[in-house]
Amino acid sequence: MPCNKRRWHGKFREYGYRITVGRKEILDVLTNSKGHLSAEEIYLKVHEKHPSVGLTTIYRTLDVLVGIGLLQKFDFGDDRARYEIIDSVNEKGHHHHLICTECKKIIDYKDFIDEESEMLKKTEKFLSEKYKFEIKKHVMEFYGLCSDCKKRL
Amino acid sequence: MPCNKRRWHGKFREYGYRITVGRKEILDVLTNSKGHLSAEEIYLKVHEKHPSVGLTTIYRTLDVLVGIGLLQKFDFGDDRARYEIIDSVNEKGHHHHLICTECKKIIDYKDFIDEESEMLKKTEKFLSEKYKFEIKKHVMEFYGLCSDCKKRL
């Protein structure tokens, strides 16, 4: 994915951020993961290749990435933030989430994504006018019990 | 709101929970508030009338209320949980949120709520069949900059 690499290199320059080994590896992990990773999970993966990178750097880099719009931060109610590379950067494309409140499993879905996105866009337009709000992101999620937990309980 | 009182009294009995001074006051605060209060905010309000009620009780009661389905727990990304009495209990009715990521202001909106809810219901039905998921709640929110913060920055 050379175009991704170019994309974030550009963003980094633009904002005056430096490109370091740690940051490269973090971006790599995020790009090649299935998404919704926690800081700790990212730390562990990065640690495999670069044991010198500490958890603090992970947090700080994630902040930077969210700040320059390469990453989206989520909260699925399990007391830790989760991160996903934004849209065009990975091949997965836009999706929404289905979250099991028991085992914390997260399912990505794209069904109805176009219809949903259209609805969201329309609402977004209306709300931004009505409330003079500059909308930066939307969240649409479903919480419940996955099939396994439903059986188990 | 006598019917609300009857409603939760019933729920409490049903689950074998006792009705205490603290719990009554917490329910009262939640019912008469504009929603999306944090545990601390609830604590402060309850504290005005019943200084003997501690923060721990607030947390424990909120858990109970969420458990029996009288309360919904939210996370708007400001590192503290926020709570809202569910639908039929208060007169506000179902609504969604518009959240300012700068000043943390939360705006309730009901525009398109029917259309949105219909869409959500449809998606919900589809997803629950496809993934054998038992969907308990949905979240639809917009994050961005409110008019004040947009100006200020």
Add this chain to the structure above:
DNA sequence: CTAACTGCAAATTCTTTGCATTAGT
């Protein structure tokens, strides 16, 4: 060279828990 970046350890903040006491039913 110099300002950004880093790791480490300590600090913060929200929430939970253990335990002895109090109070619904």
Add this chain to the structure above:
DNA sequence: ACTAATGCAAAGAATTTGCAGTTAG
């Protein structure tokens, strides 16, 4: 009476911060 509920202080857990040493450009 019996057991749930409570307050308090201590514990936990995720994230942030201060600082002195390191490194990218």
